[in-house]
Amino acid sequence: MMRVLAIALVAALVLVGASLDTSAQSDAPPIKIGYAISRTGPFAPGAQATQEPSYILWAEQVNAAGGLNVKGQKRKIELVSYDDRSEVETIVRTFEKLMVTDKVDLILPPWGSTANFAVAPLADKHGYPVLAPTALSMKLVDMKLPNFFSMLPQPYVLMAAAADMLAANGVKTVAVIYMDDVFGLENIAAFEPAVKAKGIEIVDKKSYPLGIKDLSPVLRAIKDKNPDAFVGLTYPPDTILASKQSKEIGFNPKVFFTAVGTAFPLYKQVMGADSDGVSGIGSWSVKTSPAAKAYFDAHVKRFQKEPDRWASAHCWAGLQILQAAIEKVGMDRKAIREYIASNEHATIIGPVRFKGSEIQFPGTVGQWVGGDFEVVWPANRATAKLVVPKPAWK
Amino acid sequence: MRLWIELVVSGLITGGIYALVAMGLNLQYGLMRILNVSHGEFLMLGAYLTYWAYLVMHLSPFVFLPPLLVGLFVVGLVVHRLCFRRLAETTPEVEAFEARSLLVGFGLMFVVQNVALLVWGADLRGYQYLAGTVSIAGVGFTANRLVAFAAALVLGLGLIAVLRATLLGRAVRAMMQSPTGALLVGIDVRRLHPAVFGVGLALAGAAGALLSMVFEISPSMGEPYTVTALIVIALGGFGSVTGSLLGGLLLGVVEAIGMHLTSPSLKMVLSYGVFMLVLITRPNGLFVR
Amino acid sequence: MARRGLAAVAGGAAVAAALPWLLDDFLVSLALSCLMYVALATSWAMFSGATRYVSLGTSAFFGLGAYVSAWTVAAAPWPVVIAGGALIAAAFAGLAGLAILHLRGTYFAVLTFGMSELTRHAVTYGEKQYAGTVGRVLTVAPSSRTVYLTVLAIAVAAVGVAVVVRGSRFGLALIGIGADEQRAQTLGVPTRRVKVAGFALSAAFAGAAGAAMAVRWTYIDPTAVFNPFIGLQTVLIAIVGGPLSLTGPLLAALVFSLLAEFLRLQFPYAYLIALGILLIVAVLYLPQGLAGLWQTRARAERPTAAR
Numbered sequence: 005m006m007r008v009l010a011i012a013l014v015a016a017l018v019l020v021g022a023s024l025d026t027s028a029q030s031d032a033p034p035i036k037i038g039y040a041i042s043r044t045g046p047f048a049p050g051a052q053a054t055q056e057p058s059y060i061l062w063a064e065q066v067n068a069a070g071g072l073n074v075k076g077q078k079r080k081i082e083l084v085s086y087d088d089r090s091e092v093e094t095i096v097r098t099f100e101k102l103m104v105t106d107k108v109d110l111i112l113p114p115w116g117s118t119a120n121f122a123v124a125p126l127a128d129k130h131g132y133p134v135l136a137p138t139a140l141s142m143k144l145v146d147m148k149l150p151n152f153f154s155m156l157p158q159p160y161v162l163m164a165a166a167a168d169m170l171a172a173n174g175v176k177t178v179a180v181i182y183m184d185d186v187f188g189l190e191n192i193a194a195f196e197p198a199v200k201a202k203g204i205e206i207v208d209k210k211s212y213p214l215g216i217k218d219l220s221p222v223l224r225a226i227k228d229k230n231p232d233a234f235v236g237l238t239y240p241p242d243t244i245l246a247s248k249q250s251k252e253i254g255f256n257p258k259v260f261f262t263a264v265g266t267a268f269p270l271y272k273q274v275m276g277a278d279s280d281g282v283s284g285i286g287s288w289s290v291k292t293s294p295a296a297k298a299y300f301d302a303h304v305k306r307f308q309k310e311p312d313r314w315a316s317a318h319c320w321a322g323l324q325i326l327q328a329a330i331e332k333v334g335m336d337r338k339a340i341r342e343y344i345a346s347n348e349h350a351t352i353i354g355p356v357r358f359k360g361s362e363i364q365f366p367g368t369v370g371q372w373v374g375g376d377f378e379v380v381w382p383a384n385r386a387t388a389k390l391v392v393p394k395p396a397w398k
Numbered sequence: 399m400r401l402w403i404e405l406v407v408s409g410l411i412t413g414g415i416y417a418l419v420a421m422g423l424n425l426q427y428g429l430m431r432i433l434n435v436s437h438g439e440f441l442m443l444g445a446y447l448t449y450w451a452y453l454v455m456h457l458s459p460f461v462f463l464p465p466l467l468v469g470l471f472v473v474g475l476v477v478h479r480l481c482f483r484r485l486a487e488t489t490p491e492v493e494a495f496e497a498r499s500l501l502v503g504f505g506l507m508f509v510v511q512n513v514a515l516l517v518w519g520a521d522l523r524g525y526q527y528l529a530g531t532v533s534i535a536g537v538g539f540t541a542n543r544l545v546a547f548a549a550a551l552v553l554g555l556g557l558i559a560v561l562r563a564t565l566l567g568r569a570v571r572a573m574m575q576s577p578t579g580a581l582l583v584g585i586d587v588r589r590l591h592p593a594v595f596g597v598g599l600a601l602a603g604a605a606g607a608l609l610s611m612v613f614e615i616s617p618s619m620g621e622p623y624t625v626t627a628l629i630v631i632a633l634g635g636f637g638s639v640t641g642s643l644l645g646g647l648l649l650g651v652v653e654a655i656g657m658h659l660t661s662p663s664l665k666m667v668l669s670y671g672v673f674m675l676v677l678i679t680r681p682n683g684l685f686v687r
Numbered sequence: 688m689a690r691r692g693l694a695a696v697a698g699g700a701a702v703a704a705a706l707p708w709l710l711d712d713f714l715v716s717l718a719l720s721c722l723m724y725v726a727l728a729t730s731w732a733m734f735s736g737a738t739r740y741v742s743l744g745t746s747a748f749f750g751l752g753a754y755v756s757a758w759t760v761a762a763a764p765w766p767v768v769i770a771g772g773a774l775i776a777a778a779f780a781g782l783a784g785l786a787i788l789h790l791r792g793t794y795f796a797v798l799t800f801g802m803s804e805l806t807r808h809a810v811t812y813g814e815k816q817y818a819g820t821v822g823r824v825l826t827v828a829p830s831s832r833t834v835y836l837t838v839l840a841i842a843v844a845a846v847g848v849a850v851v852v853r854g855s856r857f858g859l860a861l862i863g864i865g866a867d868e869q870r871a872q873t874l875g876v877p878t879r880r881v882k883v884a885g886f887a888l889s890a891a892f893a894g895a896a897g898a899a900m901a902v903r904w905t906y907i908d909p910t911a912v913f914n915p916f917i918g919l920q921t922v923l924i925a926i927v928g929g930p931l932s933l934t935g936p937l938l939a940a941l942v943f944s945l946l947a948e949f950l951r952l953q954f955p956y957a958y959l960i961a962l963g964i965l966l967i968v969a970v971l972y973l974p975q976g977l978a979g980l981w982q983t984r985a986r987a988e989r990p991t992a993a994r
Contacts, residue, residue, distance in 0.1 A: 044512065044959060046910075048520035049616050087955050092904040092911050093720065094951075101713035101952075121824070121906030143824050143906075184663050184811055185908060186822045193819075211815070212662035213808065214910065215622055217613070220408050221658040224401065240522055241614055252531055252540045253404075274524035274614065309521070397531075433793055484971050493792055497741055500796070501926055501970045504919060508963025516956060625804070628797055636793065667812055670805035674787075677798050681790055 034082035035072060035335065037063070038102035039112035042119075045090025049240070051115035053268060054315045055138060057307050059083065059112055062323045065302065073331045084108055092122050099123050103130045109335055110326065117141045117186055124152040133341040135322035137315050141186050145361045151341055153358050155318040157365045162285060163194040165367025166235065166261060169283075169381040171202035173392040175232040175259055179208040181222060181246065182237035191237040191263070207231050216242060220249045233259035240265030243284070244274055251278055251397040258393040259283060267313035267370055267377050279372040281394035286313040286370020288353050289378045291387035295352040313370055313377040318363075321351035354385075404537050405654045411543050413650020414550040415605060415612075419623050420630035420642040421554055422601030428574045428637030429594050431492055432482055432499045436506035437627060438620025440470060440599045443510060444606025445615045446518055452525050459527060459607050460549075470603035474596030477506065482595065507620075514617040524614040546608035553604055554643045557597075561639060570594060574637050629673045635683025644685055693850055700843045707832045717948055719835050723896055724940035726842040727917070728924040729933070730892035733849045734885040735922075736930030737861035740791065744783070744799035745921045747806040748776035748890040750913035752897025754810060757823040757907055765829050769837060769898050776894020779806075781887040788882045791868075800915065807913035814909075822908035829902060837899045845892045849933055852888075861885050893921075927969050929976025939977050 039059065042051040063081045066072055071080040084106060088095045095114055102108050103126075113136040114123055120139035127134045128149040137155040145158060170178065178199060182188035188211065199206060207229045210222050223246065226234065234257045236246045243265035250260065265271060266284025275282070290297040299320050303311045311317065325344060333339040348357040357364050369381035371390060378388035423437045444466055451462040481502050489495040528542040561567035569590060572580040581587065605623070609615075630649055634641025652672070657665045676684060703722065707715050727745055735742045752772030759768050787798045814821050829837075852858040860881045863871035872878045901907050920943075928939030946965075950958035973979055 043520060043955070044515060044618075046618060048515075048618065049522045052520040053522070085955065087951060087958075089951070091914070091916075092907075093900065096903055097713065097716040097720065097948075100716050104712040105714070118822070118906060118908060118911060122904045125905050147824075147826065184815055184821055185910070186820075186906075189815070189820060210661055210663075213666050213811065216662060218408065218412050218654065218657070219662070221405055221654050222662055224404055225658065228401075244524070244614055248529075248540065252538055252543075254531070254538050268522075270522055270524060270614070274526055276526050276529065278529075427793070433796075481967055481971065488971075488974055493739055496793055497739075497926060497930075498970050498974075500741075501923060502967050504923055505963040505965075505967035505970065508959045508966065512957070512959040512963070516960075625800075628800070632794075632797055632801075663812055663815065666808040667805065670801055670808060674798060674801050674805060677790070677794060677801070678786055681794055 032071070032077050032079050034080045035074070035110070035330070036082050036084055036106070036108040037110045037112060038084040038106060038108035039114065040086045040088040040095055040098035040102070041114050042090045042116075043087040047088075047090035047116050047119065050138070053240075053270075054312050055115050055319050056085075057303060057309075058311070058316060058319045058323065059085075061302060061306050062320070062327075064306070066327065072327060075334050088114055088119065092118060095119050096122050096126060099126055103127070103132055110330075110337070110340075112323075113137070113139070117144065120144060124149050127151055131337050131341075133326075133337060133344055135325060135344070137319035137322050141190055143186075143190075148360060150345075152361045153322075153344060153363070154361050155322045155363055156315060157363060157367055159191045159194040160198075161365075161367040163191055163198045163367070165369055165381060166195070167198035167202050167204070169369045169390070170199065170204060170233050170235075170259060173259065173390070175204055177205050177207045177229075177231040178233040178235055179226040179229060179231040179257075180206060180235040180237065181210045181212060181219070181226075183239055183242065184211050184213050187239070187264070188237045195235065195237070204233075212242070214239075216245070218249075219246050220253060223249050223255055224253050227253055227255040231257055233257050234261065236262040238263050238265065240268060240270070244271065247271075247275055247278070247282060254397070256394065256396055260394050261369070264314070266372075269310040269312070272372065272375070272377075277398045280374070280398075281372065281391050283369055283371040283380070283390075283394075285368075286377055286379060287365075287368040287385075288317045289313055289370075289376065289387045292317075292379065292385075293352055293354070299352050317353050321349075321353050321356065324351045325349045325356075400537065401658075403535070405658055406651055407534075407537065407539070409651035409654030410647055411539070411547040411650070412654065413647040414547040414554075415609060415646075416626055416630050416649055417554055417643045417646025418550040418601060418605040418608070420627040420634070420646050421557060421639055422598040422605070423624075423627045424631045424634070424637065424639055424642045425557075425570075425601070426595055426598040427631070428639070429570060430482070430486070430591055431496050432595070433496060433503065434506075434598070435500060435503035435624055436510060436620075437503075437598070437602050438622070438624035439507050439510035439514075440473070440602040440620075441606035441609070441623050442514060442615070442617060442620040443473075444470060444603030445610035445619065446514060446606075446617075447603070448607040448610045449523060449525060449615060450518075452527065459611055460545075463549075463604060463607055466603050466607055467600040471596035471600040474599035475592045477599070478592040478595040481506070483592070486591070511617050511620065518617065520617060522614045522616050525610075527611045540612075542611040546612055549608055550605070553601065557601070558640055558643065566590075629669070632673060632677050633684055635686055638683060638685070641683045641685050645683070648684075693847065696843060696846050696850065700839065703839050703842075704836065707835050712831070715831070715835055717944070719838055720948070721941050721944040722835075722838045722842040723900060724921065724924055724944055725937055726838065726845045726892050726896050727921040728928065728936035728940045729842070729845040729849050730889040731921050732925045732928075732930050732933075732936045733845075733852055734861065734889035736925060736936070737858065737865050738882060738885065739865040740788070740882070740886075741796045741922065742799040742886070742889075743796050743915070743918050743922060744780075744803045744890075745893050746913050746915050746918035747799075747803035748780060748893035749897035749900075749917050750803070750807060750810070750909065751776050751779055752894035752899075753901035753907055753912035754823075755894070756898035756901040757825055760825055760902060761827040765833065765837070769841070769895050772898025773891040773895040776897070777887040777891040780890030781883055784883040784886040788879070788886065800918075803913060803915060803918060807909045810913070811909045822906055824906050825902050825904075828905075831903070834899055834903060838896065841892060841895045841899060846933070846937060848888070848892075853933065857881065857884070923966065927966070927973075927976055929978025932976070932978035934981075935976045935978030942977070 041056050042048040063083050067080045071078040086098050111132045113134045120136045128151040133151045135153045182192040243262040261283045263285050267286035272279045290300045329340045329343040333343050371380040373388040380390035426432050448459045451457040531538045532541045569585045630645045634645030755772040755775050860876045924939045925936040929935030
């Protein structure tokens with residue numbers, strides 16, 4: 005038994021040795037930025053669609069320009085990245101390694117609410133600021149961690165915008181389905197009071213579990229109630245499933261709204277012309293700003309795939325804020341945190357600032373219009389005109 | 399009444415695919431006692447190859463199906479040769495063999511899934527094929543779902559016919575009923591086992607090809623289907639291929655109706671509850687007298 | 688044998704207990720992960736290795752323990768939380784065992800898998816209906832050192848109990864059931880009671896481990912804590928180690944956790960492929976598990992020593 009433990013100890017020490025392997029030191033040492041993200045496991049599709057490509061693209065762009073300007077010195081970025089296997093324990097352990105063993109200069113957040121719940125307190129404890137582009141939960145915001153910043157507007161903001169849009173277009177009745185997890189439950193909890201305040205009646209409300217393969221029985225029941233609008237607080241596979249099966253049964257309400265994944269390029273690939281007029285959560289398009297267009301083009305060029313029209317740009321905006329902070333105040337993490345918390349930042353999604361952990365950014369609604377995903381609500385953010393009623397499925 | 403017809407047909411369509419996934423796995427288990435938990439990974443492989451053929455070579459999934467079946471059959475021969483032949487030779491005792499082949503299955507799962515990740519990336523993918531709606535007696539169905547169901551049924555019934563009517567099929571059935579007896583009457587196990595393992599993988603690949611027309615695909619898509627296959631096998635009886643066909647169809651219908659009567663959230667609790675109840679009270683499957 | 692074993696456990700535990708003061712957070716986390724799998728694999732082998740009832744239900748017990756922790760950690764003292772996790776998991780395993788322990792082999796394996804999925808969905812549904820949420824935020828948590836020492840204690844307890852059980856009548860009964868259940872029954876072993884008790888006992892450790900680990904994650908939901916992978920990995924480790932031996936699963940837990948982590952950090956894209964191939968090779972060429980390596984040697988040496 006003792007021998008076993010001795011072996012374990014030696015193996016562990018070898019690991020430390022391997023990880024402490026220092027690369028050649030130049031006069032301007034690179035800025036080490038570490039992260040763990042899902043390359044395998046159930047979180048991987050989301051993480052690879054909206055988050056990690058932006059990290060890589062950002063580092064490459066900065067380095068191509070000679071590096072970041074830190075107190076008059078050009079320093080390149082060195083990304084230290086690991087797979088987190090979509091497992092919370094692995095996520096926690098890897099971020100401990102990054103912050104404590106590797107002593108990276110800064111960290112970038114993992115993908116998804118669950119992972120950020122685990123990392124946010126840990127990063128806060130070690131004094132690393134985090135700008136999370138894919139954490140959507142008021143519970144996380146309510147923990148009031150000084151080093152945690154959410155790049156996405158929270159459910160009550162998103163759902164209020166959706167309710168405004170429905171009411172402004174004469175919707176009187178709505179049917180809603182939502183997923184049995186923190187995303188679905190927090191959004192439905194925000195959605196119900198928001199539509200009630202606008203005098204809209206919820207005629208059907210059904211929840212469903214992760215990994216559902218057939219929604220047609222639910223959709224057929226909803227179709228019989230003939231609501232003006234359908235709202236799905238869904239994830240990418242279910243977003244597409246609900247769309248395909250609504251078409252299958254000929255359910256075509258005035259407004260058809262689905263949540264995550266509607267803004268993915270995948271949606272158009274699999275729905276084709278049927279995507280036209282489908283609304284969903286989305287906050288930007290190439291028409292939002294020239295910078296947004298540049299980001300879009302660079303992303304397509306580097307990865308041969310489009311970024312999604314929601315969180316991808318929020319992720320990029322977070323990186324822009326981090327970059328501005330470093331170039332302004334240097335590598336001191338406390339100063340970076342202060343800078344992020346107390347300034348207004350120019351980003352590709354427009355000017356943003358933070359109140360506590362919350363980003364000050366309006367709720368938006370997007371829609372597939374003429375073959376592209378555009379922002380259609382509120383009017384001052386719109387890049388295209390909202391189409392209501394939704395055209396028939398092809 | 400119309401609603402009920404819709405529910406039943408919709409359930410049968412889902413169930414047909416369940417059945418096809420389960421039949422290949424059950425064939426392997428029934429004959430060789432290999433509970434291949436990487437079954438879903440080969441399904442995923444079939445789905446990706448079909449997607450890739452459609453996108454790059456513009457081949458219809460149905461044109462691609464025959465080469466896919468042959469390809470996965472060959473993969474099955476190779477996997478059997480590399481992994482299970484030695485295992486069967488060194489582990490004569492059935493229970494130990496089952497446990498260890500389970501582990502080999504996990505190993506295969508890691509390998510296949512992550513090779514797919516390296517090659518295709520983690521993103522969800524999909525394509526449009528036969529996405530139009532067909533109306534049957536006033537009820538609309540997406541064409542690809544109907545076609546997938548028909549293909550699953552043809553393959554499933556075809557397999558059963560082969561098992562019943564041909565000499566080879568009878569040999570397989572004899573082996574499933576009495577391995578020693580079959581040996582005594584001169585059935586060549588060394589050829590039969592790899593072949594049947596290959597057929598199992600080919601069926602998984604076919605199921606993947608059909609599913610890729612209907613659902614989005616990702617490297618981790620396989621696991622849930624392995625689980626569904628296990629449930630179907632338990633319902634229909636371990637080692638009974640016909641039972642799997644009936645069990646798959648039944649599960650599809652029960653799920654659709656259950657979801658309508660309760661809620662989708664409760665559906666999973668009910669499915670697993672029914673599954674456990676059947677296994678506890680009727681371990682040989684629902685259809686055994 | 689038992690006394691030497693217990694002494695070794697005590698020595699190993701003393702070394703492990705000093706680690707938080709010697710190593711940095713990451714290495715302690717890594718050690719924690721090893722210890723968790725030591726506890727899970729050893730307790731699994733205690734029942735499933737001996738009786739050959741291969742259980743895939745470890746994740747159900749682990750998840751239940753985690754939820755007990757989430758429900759009570761803010762209100763109850765830490766030891767009570769851990770004991771609660773262990774008790775609830777054991778009680779659940781006892782009840783489930785009464786219903787399913789008459790089926791052997793693949794049936795039992797599939798049933799326990801179904802049981803853990805059923806538990807996951809039932810907890811999801813129950814939480815949603817009665818608490819209006821599925822995930823739980825754990826803002827009150829003991830220090831990471833406390834968690835480490837707790838998991839160490841659970842692992843030591845699992846190993847210690849396994850050592851004691853092996854030498855007891857109860858342990859012999861379990862092995863008797865594994866060798867030939869009908870004969871054991873004929874010889875007067877109350878097989879049903881022994882099986883249910885063994886199943887519950889092994890579940891208690893998984894429940895305790897779940898209760899201790901949950902507080903590290905700040906937020907738990909059913910998908911994370913009932914992750915079937917936890918159960919599969921446990922079985923994998925125990926069988927690779929050699930399910931009938933005591934040191935086998937223990938050693939395999941260490942080797943597997945360290946190797947998996949090393950490969951993950953060094954080869955971020957291909958490590959799971961390597962792990963899969965290693966697993967297959969290990970199963971094919973180490974029929975008795977890792978334990979076979981030194982057991983064969985011991986057997987080979989013994990005749991010489993006797994002479």
